[in-house]
Amino acid sequence: MISAKKTAKITAAALAILLLMTLCPTKVRAYSPPNDTVRIGLYYGATALQAANLQNVDGYGGFEFGYFDPDTRAFISIGATTGETKISMLRDRNMYYKSDGNTYVTEAVSDIIIGCFHVQLPGSYNDFYGADSVARGYGSGFVKYDNGVFVACVGDYTTRSRANEEAAALGGSVTEGTQYTIAVAATGTGRVLFEFDGGSSRALGVRPLDVNSKTWFKQHQYYGAFQYYRQDGQDLRVLNFISVDDYIKGVLPQEMSPTWPLEALKAQAVTARTYALSKLGSHGGSGFDLCTTEHCQAYIGVSTANDMINRAVNETSGEYVTYNGELCETYYSSSDGGSTENSENVWAQARPYLRGVVDPYEQDVANSVSQYFWTVKYTPSELTTRMKGRGINCGTITSLTVSQYTENGNVFAVTMKDTNGKSWTFKKDEARIALGARSLRFTIGGGTQPGVVPIQDRTVYANSGETVSDGALYAVGADGEIVQLPAGDIYAATGTGEITTVGAPAPTTESSADGKIDGVFVLSGTGNGHNVGMSQWGAYAMAQRGMTYRDIIHFYYTDVEIG
Ligand SMILES: [Zn+2]
Structure with missing residues (x-):
């Protein structure tokens, strides 16, 4: 039981804390991204596809159709679903299934055909179910979403004359689709499941019915949803709409081995997440945020993510590297060779957080890194x-x-x-x-590489040759504590990786x-890379020494905050 006196004390203490919190401005304000979804360009421009397949990884589930809110990027369902676990999105023209390539093509290569002429039955509906209840009455019936309304269609024919005959028999009219129409077929069949025409402004969205499950696309597994748009009225641009963290689960194993220490993986997760969001405008003109190449960050879905990768991403979720409250461009490279460099000494722009730092950690692993x-x-x-x-x-x-x-x-x-x-x-x-x-x-x-401290008779020289200290040598521990080095054999590494005894004149040539x-x-x-920002091998070495991902990030990015 708490006495009244004690309660009063606690209340006073709580008040004091409240007062302090009000008086002191919050030091670190966590960065929050404009939204939780990034748009990744998988196939676009010259790589756009005639047809694109999806398949539920679990082998069951099916898919849901809709579009994406242009501002929040949220998936907006139009109520259309299919229980089919293998579906193909196609240009709405005559398409033939090529079984050896598991895809639909415009060349007449087989008897499995999706024709582009359909019979549209009279009437339109405000929701999917209205049109579906009519379409269901026909063996080859399907629903078409047509710029905000739903219509019931029947059949697919490769010629208008054949469709005209059926239209006369069924009491409907022939519809051919526009340059924006996309047909969805059950993969490997001549059966249309659904059609979508959102004009120039609304592109087809598809996601698995179990929104947390994974989807096969071109031999890789993906989280999230997909968007299809007929580029210039022709082939399909395919985007992956995905949460930032699920995207990072795909990027991480491309950039760092999943077998590396957890703290190095976490440092990479935070820097990759920050880098991605700092590059969001990169492909805005093409309708997406990030491409899948080194230009942005390597990404081919999440097939190679393992438990350690998922942990590294989940345990740092929502964390970004910031400087003065602004997102940092967290460049990173494989190894710095002994020192990173100021960004303006490598590229054009000076960034206050991209300062060169002499890296004492990479030496731990230099001999085991190929071509270090x-x-x-x-x-x-x-x-x-x-x-x-x-x-x-x-x-x-x-x-x-x-x-x-x-x-x-x-x-x-x-x-x-x-x-x-x-x-x-x-x-x-x-x-x-x-x-x-x-x-x-x-x-x-x-x-000899300059800029490395040559140590002669325990006198320490800086780059220019000026003496910086005489007598005893001091080192800084990982915890920031300054300790005097003991007498005896102390070894140092030169910029080219030669290990020299401290005390003996360094071989400067x-x-x-x-x-x-x-x-x-x-x-x-x-080293290997552009020398700006975090060294991945340095992060590995720091993690091996027991340092945390925060130590790693603060070492390679000057005066930043993580939040
Ligand atoms: Zn890019």
Whole structure:
């Protein structure tokens, strides 16, 4: 039992807390996306389809038809359903089932035909059931949604004259459909289940009746709903309307192995989720948000999601990386080779949260990552050919050197000279691409990577060679605690991954003057990717050291909030 005195104390404490909450502004305001659904472009433009199949993964269930609210993107049912578990959406023209490809095509390849001429019976209805009760009276009857109303149709014929005969017999008229009409057939049959014509503004939506179940589409499993629209009145554009988290369950295994530590997967889940939402306008002109390639993020449904992937997404649900309350462009790459880079030193835009950080974690796994240490070699004639192939009108290349490094020791500019004394400079990411380098962290013609702290006799030097401290060495622990390092053998890693003893002079060497070693241009580097934002292998190494996904995100993205 709580005494009155104690109650009064509790009330006073509660009041004080309330007062504090009112006086202090909330520090972290969670980001909430404009809506919970993203639109993914699966087939569009040149890849649009004549026909598209769907199949319930569980082998039972069926499908529901409707359209999507243009603002909320919510699925709006029109009351039309089918118990068929394998359905095909087709252009409403004569289509033939090609059994070896399990698809419908316009070429007359078989006797299984969906004809585009139908008999439309008199009358129209405000709901599906009204039209369906009439259509059911005929063996080949089906309902057509026609710009907001429902009509009953019968049969499918490949010629108008054949349809005219049936129309006369049934007392109806012939309907052919418009450039927007989509027929839905039971896959592998000549049977029409439903037709949809929403004009230019309303596209067909299809989802499994069990909205949480998965659907097969082109050998991959998908969550969510699909949208079909006849692009320019021709083939079908196919989109996947899906919740952000279900989408991330598909992206995650494309970007990171499902066998990786949970905290690394969670860091990837939050960054991929944030990145996706920061790119929502990318394909607005084509009617969707994100494509399925590296341009946005790799996605081929959720077939490869496992329990760890689902956990990583579910346990971080609703979390985004923000800076000053704004969503961050959370770029990430495979590995940074020892240091990430300021975004403006790689691309055009400076982002306050995309600052280069020296990465001490990747070294843990460097020796087990394929091609972490890489070399690219060109003979002068090979390099000349490469550059001519890139549209550069040059003579034989005589020298190739790094003309500027960033403060973090990544390449900022590379200068190339030819036999005519002409020179060209490649900056930022262009230097990586022009030279076929795997990252921006490399030297040319040997030598030591700058920007790495050389330690000589326990005197620590920074990039410029200035002494930053004398005497005892200190390190910062994972928890931020500063500790003095013990005497004895301490090892450090250079930017090229060489492990050197601290205390002995580090082997600092100069690059050759023309970038050549034994007559060949030699690029020696570490890492793989654009060097901006999170390193996935660094995230792996941090998770292996017991750090959390929040530690990982805060390390790679400067001054951000997660919420
Ligand atoms: Zn894209």
